[in-house]
Amino acid sequence: MARLFSRLLTQLIMKKPNPPPSAASELLSKPKRLIAYVIALAAVIYFMQAGFIVTTYVDNGSFFIGNYPVDEENFYQPRLQLLRQREHLDKVIAPGRTQLDKVRLLLGWTHRQLHTTSKFYYPPWDAVEILDLARNRGNGSFCAQYAIVMLQACLSLGLHARYIDLPGHFILGVWFDDLEKWVAMDPYNNCYYEKDGVPMAGYLLYEAYHNNGVKNILRVTSDGVKTHISREDLSVFDKYAVVLRNTQLSDPILVDVNGRQEKLTVNPDYTSYPLFGRDNITIRDAFLSFKALPGQDIGQRRWTSDSDDFRDDENQTIILYSQSKKDDRAIKVLLAPVNTQAFKTFLVKANNGGWQESHNKLIWTIKPGFNTFQARVLTQFGWTGTTSVIKLYYKRPWLFRREKRQEEAHGSFVNSI
Numbered sequence: 001m002a003r004l005f006s007r008l009l010t011q012l013i014m015k016k017p018n019p020p021p022s023a024a025s026e027l028l029s030k031p032k033r034l035i036a037y038v039i040a041l042a043a044v045i046y047f048m049q050a051g052f053i054v055t056t057y058v059d060n061g062s063f064f065i066g067n068y069p070v071d072e073e074n075f076y077q078p079r080l081q082l083l084r085q086r087e088h089l090d091k092v093i094a095p096g097r098t099q100l101d102k103v104r105l106l107l108g109w110t111h112r113q114l115h116t117t118s119k120f121y122y123p124p125w126d127a128v129e130i131l132d133l134a135r136n137r138g139n140g141s142f143c144a145q146y147a148i149v150m151l152q153a154c155l156s157l158g159l160h161a162r163y164i165d166l167p168g169h170f171i172l173g174v175w176f177d178d179l180e181k182w183v184a185m186d187p188y189n190n191c192y193y194e195k196d197g198v199p200m201a202g203y204l205l206y207e208a209y210h211n212n213g214v215k216n217i218l219r220v221t222s223d224g225v226k227t228h229i230s231r232e233d234l235s236v237f238d239k240y241a242v243v244l245r246n247t248q249l250s251d252p253i254l255v256d257v258n259g260r261q262e263k264l265t266v267n268p269d270y271t272s273y274p275l276f277g278r279d280n281i282t283i284r285d286a287f288l289s290f291k292a293l294p295g296q297d298i299g300q301r302r303w304t305s306d307s308d309d310f311r312d313d314e315n316q317t318i319i320l321y322s323q324s325k326k327d328d329r330a331i332k333v334l335l336a337p338v339n340t341q342a343f344k345t346f347l348v349k350a351n352n353g354g355w356q357e358s359h360n361k362l363i364w365t366i367k368p369g370f371n372t373f374q375a376r377v378l379t380q381f382g383w384t385g386t387t388s389v390i391k392l393y394y395k396r397p398w399l400f401r402r403e404k405r406q407e408e409a410h411g412s413f414v415n416s417i
Contacts, residue, residue, distance in 0.1 A: 052394075052395050053323055053328075053331075053366070053392050053393070053394050053395075054392065054393045054395075055390065055391070055392055056370070056391045056392065056393050057389065057390065057391035058389070058390050058391075059388060059389045059390075060318055060319055060388050060389075060390070061313070061316035061317055061318055061338065061386060061388045062180065062313055062316070062386070066308060066309040066310070066311065066312050067304065067306075067309055068244055068288045068302070068304065068309050069244075069312060070162050070242065070243075070244055070245060070246065070312060071244065071245035071246070071247050072155075072160065072162075072245075072246060072247070072341060073152075073155055073246050073247045073248075073249055073250060074250070074341070075155055075156070075158050075341060075342050075381070076342075077155075077249050077250060079126060079127075079128055079152075079249050080152055080155050080156040080249065081156060082128055083127050083128050083152055083153060083156050084153075084156035084157060086128070087131070087153070089106070089109075089153055089156060089157055090157070092105055092106065092109050093105050093106060093157065098178060099159075099176050099177060099178050099179075099383070100176060100178075100179070100183075100199065103154070103159070103174050103176070103183075103185065104192075104222050104224070105222070106150060106153050106154065106157075107150065107185055107187055107190060107191075107192070107222040108190065108221075108222030108223065109153075110146055110149050110150040110153065110187040111146070111187050111188070111190040111222065113131060113134065113149060114130070114131075114134050114140075114141040114145060114146055114149065115134065115140055115141065116140055116141060116142060116188075117140025117141075118140075118277050119140070119275065119276060119277030119278065120139050120140035120141065120142075120275075120276050120277070121133065121137075121139055121270050121271065121273040121274070121275055121276070122255075122264075122273050122274040122275070122276045122279075122281055123139070123145070123264070123270070123273055124248070124252055124253065124264040124265055124266050124273075125148050125248035125249070125252070125253045125264065126148075126152075126248075126249060126266055127148055127149040127152040127153065129266050130145045130148060130149055131149065133270055137270060139270070142170075142188075142276065143169050143170045143171070143188040144170040146170075146187040146188040147163060147164075147170045147171055147172045147187060147188070148248075149187070150172060150185065150187040151163060151172045151246060152249070154172075154174055155246065157381060158341075158342050158379050158380065158381025158382075158383055159174060159175065159381075159383070160174070160175035160314045160315075160339075160341075161173065161174045161175070161246065162182075162242055162243065162246055163242065163243035163246060164184060164202045164240070164241070164242055164243075165240075165241040165242070165243060165287060166202075166236050166237060166238075166239065166240065166241075167236060167238055167239050168236070169186075169188075169236050170188075171184055171185060171186040171187070171188070171202070172184075172185050172187075173185070173201065173202055173242070175313075175314045175315075176199070177314070177315050177383060177384060177385050177386055178386075179198070179199060180313065180386050181199075181201055182201045182202070182310070182311075183199040183200065183201060184200060184201060184202035184205060190221050190222050191219050191220060191221050191222075192219075192220055193205055193217055193218065193219055193220065193229070194217070194218050194220055194226075195208075195216050195217045195218075196216050199220075200217070201310070202237070202240055202242075202310075203240055203290050203307055203310045205217075205234055205237045205240075206237045206238075206239070206240035206290055206292070207292065207307075208234060208237075209231060209234040209235065209237045209238060210238075210292070210293060212231055214229060214230065214231050214233075214234060217229055217234075219233070239289065239290075239296070239298060240289065240290040241287045241288060241289040241290065241298075241301060242287070242288050242310065243285055243286065243287055244285075244286040244287065244288055245285070245286065252264050252265045253283065253284075253285060254283075254284040254285065255274065255281055255282065255283055255284060256280075256281070256282040256283075256284055257274045257279050257280070257281055258279055258280050259280075261284065286302075287301045287302070288301070288302055288303065288304060288309065288310075289301045289302070289303040289304075290303070290304065290305075290307070290310065291303040291304065291305050292305055292307075312339065313338075313339065313386070314339045314340070314385075315337075315338075315339060315340050315376075315377050315379065315383065315384075315385030315386060316337070316338040316339055316340070316377075316385060316386055316388070317335060317336070317337060317338070317346065317375045317376050317377050317385060317386070317387075317388045318335070318336040318337075318338055318388065319333060319334075319335060319373070319375055319388050319390055320333070320334040320335075320336070321333045321334070321364070321373075321390065324363070327365075328397075329365055329366050329367075329394065329396075330363050330364075330365055331363070331364040331365075331366055331373075331392070332361075332363060332364075333361070333362050333363070333364050333373070333375075334360060334361055335348075335358070335360045335361075335362075335375050336360065337377045337385075340377050340379065340385065341379075342379045342380040342381055343377055343379060343380070344377075344378050344379055344380045345357045345358070345359075345377075345378050346358045346359070346360060346375055346376070346377060346378065347375070347376050347377075347378050347384060348362065348373070348374065348375045349373070349374040349375075350364055350371070350372070350373055350374075351367070351371060351372055357378070358375075366392060366394045367394065368394055368395070368396040369393065369394065370391060370392075370393050371391065371392045371393070371394060372389065372390075372391050373389070373390050373391075373392075374387050374388065374389050375387070375388050376388065
């Protein structure tokens, strides 16, 4: 090895250096270098002169196209608006600052309206009728009636909601625009659940129970009291299903009473309703079960193992945009609402400007550097949807007119078409 190393070292020492370039070869290389310099300079000048726009960020709404959409009652259905006006629901939620605050007030309000008994007349899925029977006839209720009253109270105020069926228990889910998620609400037990400070959807509670993932999950009451839970506390979420509609006011619920099917409609003679605790009552409606565990028995119900089928995000805004051919600073924007039943208008915001109402077509004039455009829906009930955002970087041309420079000094602005 030492001999091989010595031989290599000798070869390096004895190696002849490269001869210096001849005058002729240096003459030939000068034009090449000059051409390279000219090309580089031209590229720099072209880059500085050229104007271009680069999209740096897009958050264009998180919507899912599920295979099983939930059919939703019209928010202006007469019985819903009667409920809203008679029960002064706007006043009930008025103290709340956020959407969650307001829904928590509805949660507590619902819990206080009803009382539980083991035997009562099972009324139609009509909140007004349920409340009338409870107040005027002393009729009791069970978890389903609590869920029906709260769900229809939410709908009457323009809040999206749906029924959730658990083993032996009935609750509801409410869509929160600011949280951008569904949250399971249990008015019978006057609570909901949160993990790490974030309210939880029902299917996530199902997963938490089966995966023993209850760490950091708290039970929260309508007045904000929080308590730690055990896995056993979530045993009610052993199975999870949603009712694929909440339109039982316009299309009454079909029930099987002692083997006879009938639609439950409002009847002046409340004693004609099935008697819970005496009659065998089975709900006949369309359910969708979450079957994330192989072999789990869910009976004859349709099911899905895709949690996205339970997302169905509401009040979303899609932003479509392109650069104008006439003005490189003008961005043509088209806005589209998604899953917004009571759409009123769009709210838009450019850079550091304030929110302003806008039509669905507009021109966004951008400034050099980074630009931000935000849009969201405003509903007829005053709720604002999830904010969609796009960010663009605009590189202006090196040479441009003086009047354009003065325009750009004022920043970007939005004009509706």
